[in-house]
Amino acid sequence: MVLTFPLLSEPDVERARELLEGAPWVDGRATAGDQAAQAKRNEQVPGDAPAARELQALVLRALERSPRFLAAALPKRVFPPAFNRYADEANHYGPHVDGAVRFAEGGQRVRTDLSCTVFLCAPESYDGGELVIHDGTASQSVKLPAGHAVLYPGTSVHEVRPVTRGSRLASFFWVESMVRGEERRRLLLELDDALTALRQLHGESAETVSLMGTYHNLLRMWADT
Numbered sequence: 001m002v003l004t005f006p007l008l009s010e011p012d013v014e015r016a017r018e019l020l021e022g023a024p025w026v027d028g029r030a031t032a033g034d035q036a037a038q039a040k041r042n043e044q045v046p047g048d049a050p051a052a053r054e055l056q057a058l059v060l061r062a063l064e065r066s067p068r069f070l071a072a073a074l075p076k077r078v079f080p081p082a083f084n085r086y087a088d089e090a091n092h093y094g095p096h097v098d099g100a101v102r103f104a105e106g107g108q109r110v111r112t113d114l115s116c117t118v119f120l121c122a123p124e125s126y127d128g129g130e131l132v133i134h135d136g137t138a139s140q141s142v143k144l145p146a147g148h149a150v151l152y153p154g155t156s157v158h159e160v161r162p163v164t165r166g167s168r169l170a171s172f173f174w175v176e177s178m179v180r181g182e183e184r185r186r187l188l189l190e191l192d193d194a195l196t197a198l199r200q201l202h203g204e205s206a207e208t209v210s211l212m213g214t215y216h217n218l219l220r221m222w223a224d225t
């Protein structure tokens with residue numbers, strides 16, 4: 001499932017762009033595995049740079065307050081958000097898969113059940129730069145307004161198309177979910193969404209309480225906390 005949703009406020013996006021303008025940038029290949037490094041031509045901010053630290057906190061705060069993210073990802077651990085730029089010669093990331101387990105600073109391991117990109121530039125300000133997610137036989141091309149996020153299966157082959165004008169700034173990170181398995185997460189999200197819609201239509205009732213119980217009992221059965 002590929003899900004898009006607004007995440008960062010306008011002031012957050014502005015602050016992010018301001019910090020990234022003055023941040024140090026290094027070759028993105030430094031953090032890629034062998035296959036991905038061959039496909040990767042972008043730049044990233046080192047994770048320990050002060051700008052990255054402030055921005056990580058900004059993105060994590062927004063994630064904690066996003067009902068859509070919480071309902072879809074059912075997060076157990078979030079890898080510290082990283083920041084990338086595609087422009088000029090370092091302008092694309094060819095088809096690749098993300099490593100199944102990422103090692104964060106301090107030795108924490110995060111299984112990459114879900115991948116997320118938060119777009120930080122207005123789509124009109126650059127050409128190209130679509131994130132293309134290949135899911136079996138179907139492909140989905142995603143280019144979102146500044147501050148919007150896309151959450152997609154960590155299992156997918158994906159790529160960032162060349163940026164041919166301007167530059168594309170983004171935050172990207174991975175999420176280990178409490179619920180293992182895309183299908184289970186999708187069922188829970190569908191149930192959650194249907195329940196919210198039912199409540200809006202008819203208010204709370206014995207039936208919505210009962211369905212709410214079913215949701216939590218499924219989550220209790222599947223969650224690994």
Ligand SMILES: O=C(O)CCC(=O)C(=O)O
Pocket residue numbers: 084093098117131158160170172
């Ligand atoms: O820039 C993006 O949207 C995705 C980055 C990516 O796929 C990666 O760093 O593994």
Ligand SMILES: [Fe+2]
Pocket residue numbers: 096097098115158
């Ligand atoms: Fe990737």
